[in-house]
Amino acid sequence: MGCFVIAPFLPKVSEKLRRNVLVLMLCFMVLLAFYNLSGAELRDFTVLKSLAEIGLAPLSFTAHPYARMAVFGFLFVGAIALLYGLQVADPREQAVSLVAVASAVGIGFSANFVSLFFFWEVLTFSVAILILLKQTPHAINMGYRFMIFHVAGGLLLFLGILQHYAATGSFVVEKPAAGLIFFALAIGFKAAFLPLHVWVAWGYPTASFPTSVVLAGLTTKIGVYAVARILPPHPAIALMGASMAVFGICCALLQKDMRRLLSYHIISQVGYMVAGAGVAGYYGIDGSMLHVVNHMLYKALLFMSAGSVLLAAGTENLHDLGHHGEDRHVPPVWRGLPIAALGALIGALAISGVPPFNGYVSKYLLKKAMYGAGPAEKMLMFASVGTVVSFCKFCYFGFIKGRAHIKRDITFTMKAAIILASASCIVLGVYPYLVKNILPYHSKLTVYNPAGIITALQFLGMGLVAFFALNKVLERGIKPPAWMSMEYLFYGPIYRTVFRCCRIVSKLDRDLDHIYEMSGKSGSILVSFTQRFDGALNDAYEKSGGMARRLAERAEQFDSALDDAYGKSGELAKKLAGKAAEFDDALDNAYEKSGDVAKKLAGKAAELDGALDGMYEKSGSHSRSLWDRLRGRPTDWNIKNLNFDSFLMALMLGLFLFILIYYTRNI
Amino acid sequence: MEVKTSFLPVWVVMFPMLMTFVIYYVEQHSEKMRNALSVATAVVTFLSVVALYPEIVAGNIIEYRMFQLLPNLEISFRVDILSFSLAVLSSFVWMLVAVYSVDYMCKEHGCNRYYPVLIITLASCMGIFMAGDLFTLFVFFEAMSLISYVLVVHEETVDALKAGYKYLIMTIIGGLALFFGIIITFEVAGTVSLSGPTLFGEPTALGFFAFISFLIGFGMKAGMFPLHVWLPDAHPVAPSPASALLSGIMLKTGAYGLLRVIFHVFGIELMRESGWTLILAVIAVITILLGSAVAITQEDLKRRLAYSSIGQMGYILLGMAILTERALIGNIFHIFSHAFMKSTLFLAAGAIILKTGKRNIKDLGGIGRQMPFTMFAFTLAALAMIGIPPFNGFLSKWTLALGAMDAGVPFYVIILLVSSLLNGLYYLPIIIAAFFGAEHGHEHEPIKVNEAPYKMLIPIAILAVSCLLFGLLPTNLPFDLSRVAADFLLRGGF
Incomplete structure (x- = not known):
């Protein structure tokens, strides 16, 4: 039996044409329903065989006895409900209703869990869209809740199917071999098992009235069908x-x-x-x-x-x-x-x-x-x-x-x-x-x-x-207090907890970000410390330079004092030794000459010291400017002044290390 | 299966690189020529990659050795099925993004900088995927990371510069870690070639250091948990086509690198024996939950997408941590899926930002009726993200989950499903508000259709349809590729 899955999407065609097509579809649905009712032979049907190659099963349909009963209901009542809304419903609603009915039929006839799950989700989304199509803020809120609720149910079904498949290796719809609890919960979402029933009151009364007629038949009944078909008694x-x-x-x-x-x-x-x-x-x-x-x-x-x-x-x-x-x-x-x-x-x-x-x-x-x-x-x-x-x-x-x-x-x-x-x-x-x-x-x-x-x-x-x-x-009328409602007792807290968790996690994430930033900052503090150290070192050198100069000055003084002393001693010698004047003169000249040489030497030492001093000062200011640049604000780091010399330095350093390691390997 | 020598991989890498200079020269004269040339370059690159298909599908490996830089360190190229899969995916997305950029960037400043950078990033990305040894991989990896800095800071706003600075610092840290890992590998094995047997024989302490270094280096790029902080800043500030590439493709280079490291450097037996995968698993679980949870609290659309990327990369890391065959198929297929989904989402977000200037999720009410086509594509991709059956996201999640069941760890499946539910919690409100809600403060005004230009819609449409096409439809090429690639890797990868 071919299945009645491909529903037309006809919200845009003209009013009259749409109605005619819809009536035709309805007749077709009723005919199918009665064909089904007559108990005639329904052949199995399979499409998308290639799905088996990717580890799934093809979409295949078979007429299980339970399904025939349910499908009769879906088709017949679906047709009546659509007939009811023919003149008053929104065209989009009609189109989506058809999809919803078709997916319910699809679930009914599904021969394997893959097609079941597929139509299950289609049903969820088409029903949610039917609720959302009313477009009031209330309906949007309810539709959203409905969607989240049933997506959660669908994921549980996913888990159930997965476990079943992992245990048996087959997708054929039967009593599950594993993951029964997930199947029960997932079906419970659709069949409105007790703590999971809240969506019924969210969805059905909120939708527009022709739609709620369609809805009333579908979702929960699919749940019942699934209970009978899949869950063990x-x-x-x-x-x-x-x-x-x-x-x-x-x-x-x-x-x-x-x-x-x-x-x-x-x-x-x-x-x-x-x-x-x-x-x-x-x-x-x-x-x-x-x-x-x-x-x-x-x-x-x-x-x-x-x-x-x-x-x-x-x-x-x-x-x-x-x-x-x-x-x-x-x-x-x-x-x-x-x-x-x-x-x-x-x-x-x-x-x-x-x-x-x-x-x-x-x-x-x-x-x-x-x-x-x-x-x-x-x-x-x-x-x-x-x-x-x-x-x-x-x-x-x-x-x-x-x-x-x-x-x-x-x-x-x-x-x-x-x-x-x-x-x-x-x-x-x-x-x-x-x-x-x-x-x-x-x-x-x-x-x-x-x-x-x-x-x-x-x-x-x-x-x-x-x-x-x-x-x-x-x-x-009796109005029970608000705290007795399921939303208040269960789902509100759950929803809020989820959000609170998310907020906590995102706060943690921001904290992590802060930690990184802090590490960056402490790094820059470290850098400024080294800079200060560098400055102190520079000062020390400067001081030592000064000391050297003073030392040199003193040496010069000493030297001149010595010179004086030699001069005096020369005079003394003149006075004391008149006789040996020539020899004494010569001696005196020699002494004077040696004094000059010493003076020149001292001058040169002072010059050298000055040059050393200048060099230290220069190197100090040079390193300071490099640190200043490295320490710059992040916003300075843009494409315009990307610091290529520092890059090159890093690269050279890396290569140097690399070559070093490479060649020391053989030693 | 045999090893062949062909110049084609070099051509794939060198062609866009050379074209960068051509584009740079041309753009001084004509903007139109620049745009046309950029698109043409991307198309030719894609076609050149496709030209490798017959050889690859026959099970051959293509190699080309360029020259030796240092003894035993050479620039070489090697294309196997995994390289080919990722290269074909990347060049495909790149081609579409290049087409999309033409209209998106036309009002932006600095296009003369944007296009050459776009193309040279393509070249280095191809270089990463086709690298024949870790050294070549490293060279191109660094090139791509550093050059894409220009894409991140394109807007030159304070935020962009800050995000770019962060990105740069993290990239350099990652690069150094990678360098460290490669040096250790070289020291131990004497070669870094990916074409031989695995480089580490037994789990030593040195090997462990190398593993951690690789994990930091590639994980930084892949948005792995403690190193993901640059990602949610950098992706939203970049122009949308660039964020689509950053999120859709460049994150995957990290995943690709990790795959290579796991299968070629350490080898699967070593990974299983040593239990190092446990580190990866813990990080992956944290990454998944963190990305999904934080995404819920984000108000900026692109920021939400960026966090979602973190969560999805967690799936890919998880696949690597599980290391069963089906997990690996799911892992590689999820690389495909996520590239399609996230590029669609970012490009659609870009179209919305371009047309309406709205970035905040609260303002997106009624946008679905204003830009039906764009939002429809967005919806397809978002449903795929949640893992609804006919889309590719379902298939990758299903395969991953089966892999986790094979490994006997249903816990991972539950993590996957919790994250799917969280995906639903942050994508569904956007979609519902877009199609059924009304713009805040303008509830009663009729909404006029105001779509993005065609050149933007077509790439979005192609990507969105790919999400559907590569889901449950017949002849699923990405799935076949991932299956063959997973098989290839598990056989030892050479």
Whole structure:
């Protein structure tokens, strides 16, 4: 069977053409759905075989029995939802919706984990885009959260698949051999397992109303399908499903927005399916998969009704709708929107499991499967009663008690879609044998027996009684404190912690930068120290030069003193030795000459000293200017005065060292 | 498999080098000729590299010995499959960046400096990839590092000069460390040629010093953890085409050098025995987490991209630390992937800065409707970064993760995934604000389409499509190349 994956991207084509193409697509989808329903042979299909060469598996599709059931729901309900939005939805929304439906079908038919993961991510992103397309700041915030949340889930799936593949070496979709916990978490993200359910209330009520009809069917049901297909049956899963059912109901009772209420109901109903898949067995799986389809039908129906109210009355807040009180001039909603009200009623009865609507059939199977499953069974019963109560609230405050002026009429296709969905609810309820071909285990569908009907009616009765008892409380509304919300308790702190960690790390990074800078600075301080040392050395030389000069001066003095002394001694000798005058004269001359030579020598020494002094001074100033240049501010280091002489020096030094080392090697 | 001698590698290196002078001469007369010549040079270089393909794919190695500088130290070229892969990638990206530069730089000052430097950096980059021994590698490595300083400080603002100063200091430190490592290698082995058997026989203390020196030298270039500080300063201040090259290609030269060191200098057995890879692994993990975490807190778009580069280089280092076959394939393929992704991102960021002057992420609301094409490319690359299936980023992460599983260390996989989530946290808000948000303060004004010129869009588009094309589509050439290269390296690399 070829798969219905390539959805057209047609937001830009003209209005009329787009509609025609869309209608054609819808017919095609419905046809495929019924082809599938007839239980005809579906061939396996593989594309991109080359993927196997790069260590992955090709995208291949196969019609697993579980998948056929789910895919029937995706196609049929997807078609109805698109029909509903045909005239009112944004063209971009329609295009992305098609992609989303296609990727859900893709997940359903995936034969291996590679294609499963691929479509899983496509679904995540297309649904996120559907939420984001509303473009209000709130929607953007929620869409962003949704995206991050599901990307995290996708990464867990990645991890699970990786472990499975590493353990078995095969990508075929089966019960995982390793990494079960990651699979469970990843699927839990999509199937809204309890602490992971928060995204349901972020996403679905925020999107525009035709979109939320499409959304209501897709993501969570994929989760259920994956639970049944991939996770091994385990009592814990059944218990998880049951607690989801109860928790969803409790939250739903507290909601004021119609679509928020319905969103929490999704959690609750998905709880039923998860419970069924958790206990497994023929009835469990059959009931669960049938409930997927049924739930998509009536939940789409309910969302369509709520959307109609939103479009026509401008609000979906149950309290706002009841705001007009008993004002006779404002007609009750059901009179303004009879078709929507009828749809809501049928949907409510179906979801409450009243015979002869489709909800009864699958709930009967589930009940049979849950028989003897311990606490989960009791919890599901409680949830059934709660469902009745909350849908009494939905219908009563929304359509009977609520009053509103009809501002815009709902369009033809919306009406058609509501009627179609209602009719299918009834047909599938009255004649469940339609699906017998694609029920995975072909359970007997003889569900209409007195015991079953009586139980169902009992729940209905109990629910009605409870509703009238709680009527006033529900009308006033209960607002739980903010600290009880999951966002407040869990995700807010997690998100903040992540950011705080990032901030700490970036501070560390900056500190590292500082350390480098500090080391640079201390280096420059060291340099200035050496410069000072150099200056001191210079001074020392200068001083020693001065000393040498003084020494030389003294020598000169001494010399002249000596000269004088010799002179005097000469005179003395003249006086003393008159007789030997010639000899004495000669001697005297000799002495005088030697004095001259000594004088000249002293002069030369002084000159040399002066030159030495000058040289020292020069070398001192030279080295100072080099350091000044090296010490310069970083901004001086630009391309214009890149110091090539210092470079050359470094290079020469390096080469010298290198050659030294090289040649000393042989020694 | 045989060793052949061919002049082609020398031509690949020498041609752009010679053309630099030609461009320098021509630009005195005509700007148009200068631009045309620069693009033509890059194209011819790319084609020359491609001309090596038949020989390489047949499993041959091409060698060419130029001359001896000192006894046993020569300038030689050697092209094997790894060299070829990186050379073909680099010259391809360089070609696109050269085309992109023509319009981007037309309003900038100092183009007469920019183009010759761009081309001579290409030459030295080719020289690095085609070097036949460590000495040649070192020469070209230093040339590329020092010359690209001119690209970093191109703007000549105070910030740019400061960043450039830091870059210069770090480069010199890295270069000295590398020099030290090469000297030790030469001392121990008597040669630094990459064509023979591994140069170190057993893990000695001297060998360890050499390893650390190489790690500092190449790791500095690759943005490895304690040495990455220059990167987030230098990449954002450079003009966008230059930052695309700095981030997309030049970081990879560090990774390439480390690969060569691990496989040719030390050899894989030695690395496994000695446990030195553990150092690399610890550094890689820190680098990944640090880069991704810090990127989240950055407000400047290009700075965020620069930190993201640090994180992604961490993946590549991690691949080298794991050293199983699939990790190595993932590692080499991630070099390809990251080059495509990060060049796309930087070029797209450049287009945004050129058209709107906005650098701060907060101002980017509604930019996706103003520049749909650019932002679409940005989105493709960003999704690839996060690792969403049909893109190449997924494939490299998947292969790396499988490699980590082969080595029996699922911890690394968790690091990879945490980092992917962090990638999501810093890329998704940009994309969402760009397409669905509104410009701050102008919520109700219709947004006019104001796209970048074609010559900029085409390179961006080609790179972005490559992210998709080299993901899950058939005939994945980069993946084949990385697989053959990994196999080649594990066989001993000669």
